[in-house]
Amino acid sequence: MEILTPVFTLLILAVVFGALLGYAAKAFRVEGNPIVDEINALLPQTQCGQCGHPGCRPYAESIAAGGPINKCPPGGESTIAALANLLDVEPEPLDAEHGVEDVRKVAYIREDECIGCTKCIQACPVDAILGSAKHMHTVITSECTGCDLCVEPCPVDCIDMIPEKNPLQNWHWQRPDPRLQNVQLIVTDQMRKAS
Amino acid sequence: MSIQASHSFYPLPGGIHPSENKAQSLQGPIRQAELPARLIIPLTQPGFAQAHVQVQPGDKVYKGQLLASGNPVTGLNAHASTSGTVVEITEHAVPNMSGLPELCAVIASDGQDEWQKLPPLDPAETDVDTLITRIHDCGISGLGGAGFPSHTKLRGALSKVHTLVINAAECEPFITADHALMREHADEIIKGIWLLLQITGAGKCLIGIEDNKPDARDAMLKAIEDAFDDRLSLVEVPTKYPSGAEKQLIWLLTGTEVPSGKITIQSGIMCQNVGTARAIARAVLHGEALVSRITTFTGAALEHPCNMEVLIGTPVAELLAQCDLDESRLSRVISGGPLMGFHLPHADLPIVKITNCIIATTESELPTPAPQQACIRCGFCTDVCPVNLLPQQLFWFSRSKELEKAEQHNIMDCIECGACAYVCPSHIPLVQYYRATKAELREAKEKELKAEYSKKRFDFHQQRMEEQKRQDEQRRAERAALAKKRKQEAAAGGEQAGGEQAGGEQKEAKDAIKAALERVNAKKAARAAKASQQEQNDTEPGS
Incomplete structure (x- = not known):
């Protein structure tokens, strides 16, 4: 008879947790991955x-x-x-x-050549091009992601992809490459031997 | 008033004691450099907003005349440093770490050195805004090394600062420009400090000076005594590199640790260099733009090392010649100190606002570095780091490009002082690794922000397209429903009135079409008549 106590206990536990899990699976269901x-x-x-x-x-x-x-x-x-x-x-x-990794670019519309066809506006995935039919369009540089998608549809080929920053703003220190002769050393590394 | 130098300070962790090499350039007074025939004046500052060029080639300019104006918030004005003619505005190499050219104005001097000054201001009767505007107009930037526009710093500090720290430490070997300046122009520095106190509203000012310049200290003490201002006190700190770094000096003098990622103003303290203080005094009290600075010329390749007051834009080569450069012994020209400075690829580069020192060195003085070897985990770098970072860890993370881990180990707090690289027995150029990693981290952050923003824009775009589609569909459905209803009604009506009615309706529709066509024809005729009339009108005056 004593065997029944653990059996019932476990059974009740199983039912309770099973119900909980079943509820949780419905209530906290995650849509998608x-x-x-x-x-x-x-x-x-x-x-x-x-x-x-x-x-x-x-x-x-x-x-x-x-x-x-x-x-x-x-x-x-x-x-x-x-x-x-x-x-x-x-x-x-x-x-x-x-494709290869490149500096970040933004689209630039040569406004003299733009005929206002709105094709680039339709192509832009982030609504970064401003303009309306038969009026000159322009790119809002701060919104442009440089995706290139507006270049293809342009019938007069007036869109250029230009680097977002000038070379001076783009420059930064590179890791030293010990194999190269022309290492960009900072002066620190020469000071030590002197003293 | 503390006329005696106070000796209470908070000791700095880490730090190194490289040989000072300061005596060479301090043998004489500050020399006045000869007026150069040609000056190259940079018009933009890398990393700061673009400047608007105000002159054209061929223009006659006076000393102190505006060449290019930066934007009022973060920009820096550039001025002609002597009178003469603008020869050209072109990209020219300037002393910067990248070695990339910047937009410069080349000026041919007329030898007159004629000033065009702004009217002097009486600081007691001038409001703070006008004072800061004057500092902006005179193009003053921090002369300590970073070259941050002073007016931007001051505007950000208004009524937020309780203590002004004046940086007179000059801890880097070889450099003595501030030392020489204090020996000879202590009174002007104190006037500048007084103006800075006036602008910021700070209650006290601590002047931090290293104990290796007793003559400069005495000159400063005397000037403080003459000024009768009990807000000023001078604190002498032990000679140790890098006690002159902004956050390090603030810790030394006040015991305040500026939190990671914060600027000193957020802790209520502003740090200014002595040279900047003097430039501010000259700008306000004399109306002079920042067109010259004191620069140290030193190194074993110079016969006569000295400090010189040089015009911004003077070619380095000319100045080295004035100090009797021995070309045969020269191995390298360095801008800045031996620890934080950088090489100049050649000497046809102008002095810029932040050039505090030019070292013309020989191979025996600063030899070519030994090749980098493997890290032996000695831990010397950790002992000397003044920011209590773990340079060795940071090196591993930098080398393996583990940006996230490097960031977690606070690489952004590295002040790039070079103490770790100085003690490294394996000759690892540590600072260069850190600089590259820091730049990459900044770039990654920028990229991340941009991606987040782009995602928002893209989601909005998608939503907009869907909304449009939904509306189109709705409209179509409505139209279809209406048409169906009409048809039904028509069918119902047809049922009621029988076939005759339907025929009538058809007739009605035909009539409507006929009427419309008639209208169109009438309009066409009217237009044709009008056109012919106009033609007649046009031709009549001619005939």
Whole structure:
């Protein structure tokens, strides 16, 4: 008879927790795959489609499904490293098939040549182009992601991609490369031997 | 009033004692550099807002005349440092770490050195805003090293500062420009400090000076005594590198540790260099723009090392020649000190506002560095770090590009003083690793912000497109529903009145079309008539 006590206890516990879990599964159900959001947050959101997917989120979905992580040129090496870190896989070099990493660029409309066709406005994924039909258009530089998508549709080819910053603003120190002769040393490294 | 130098200070963690090499350039008084024939004056400051150029080639300019104006918030004005003619406005190499050219005005001097000064201001009767505007007009930037525009710093400090710290430490070897300035112009420095107190409303001022310059200290003490101002006190701190770094000096003098990622003003303290104080005094009391500075010329390749008052834009090569440069022994020209300075690729570069020292060195004085070797984890770097960071950890993270970890180990608090690289027995150029990593971190942050913003814009765009689609569909559905209803009504009406009615309706529709066509024809005719009339009108005056 004593055997029944633990059996009933466990049975009751099982029923209670089963009910709880069943409820939780319904009440706290997560729509979609949360990892997609996390991956998406690491992508540069240029929506350029260079990866072959129509936007950053579809690319995030393909990565979540096990696709390669090295198809995003605007993100470059740092994005690959962040993705590798998140997904706990080995970082790979950027797949050159999809483009190479470059300085950040913004679109620039040569306004004299613009005919006001609004084709670029329709192409812009972030509403960064201002203008209306038969009126000159212009790019709001601070909103432009440099995705390139407006260049193709332009019938008069008046859109250029220009670097966002001048070379002086873009310059920063590089890590010393011991193999190179012409190392950009700062003076500190010579002082020590003197004293 | 403390006429005696106070000796109470808070000891600095870490730090190094490199050989000072200061005596060479302090043998004589400050020399006046010869007037150069050609000056190259940078018009923009890297990292700051672009300047608007105010002159054109061929223009005659006076000493102190505005060449380019920076924006009123963060920009810096550039002035002609002597009278003459603007020869060209072009990109020219300037002493900066990148070695990239900047927009400069080249001026041919006319030898007259004719001033165009602003009217002097009486500080007692001038409001703070006018004083700061004057400082902006005179193009004054911090002369200690970073070159941050002074007016921007002062505007940010208004009524937020209780203590003014004056940086007279000059801790880096070789550099003696501030030392020489204090020996000879202590009264002007004190006037500048008085103006700074007036502007910021700070209650007290601490002047921090290292104990390796007793003559400068005495000159300053005498000037303080003459000023009869009990807000001023001078604190002598032990000679140690880098006690002249902003946050380090504030700790030494006040015991306040400025929190990580904060600026000193957020702790109620503002730090200014003695040279800046003097430039502010000259700007307000004499209306002089910042067109010259005191620069140390030293190094074993110079026959006569000295301090010189030089015009901004003077080519370095000319100045070195005035100190009797021995070309055969010269191995390298360095701008700034031996620890934080950088090489000049050649000497055809102008003196800029932040050039506090030029070292013309020989191979034996500052030899070529030994090749980098592996880190042996000796921990010397950790002992000397004045910010209590872990330089060795930071080195690993920098080398393997682990930006996140480097950030967690507070790499952004590194002041790049170079003490760690100085003691490293493996000759690892540590600071260069940190500088690269810091720049990459800043870039990554910028990228992240941009991505976040772009995502918001993109989501909004998607939402807008969907909304539009939904509205279109709704409209279509409404139209379809209306058409269906009409049809039904028509069908119902048809049922009621029979086939005759339907025929009538058809006739009605035909009539409507006919009427519309008639209207169109009438309009066309009217237009044609009008056109022909106009043609007649046009031709009549000609005939």
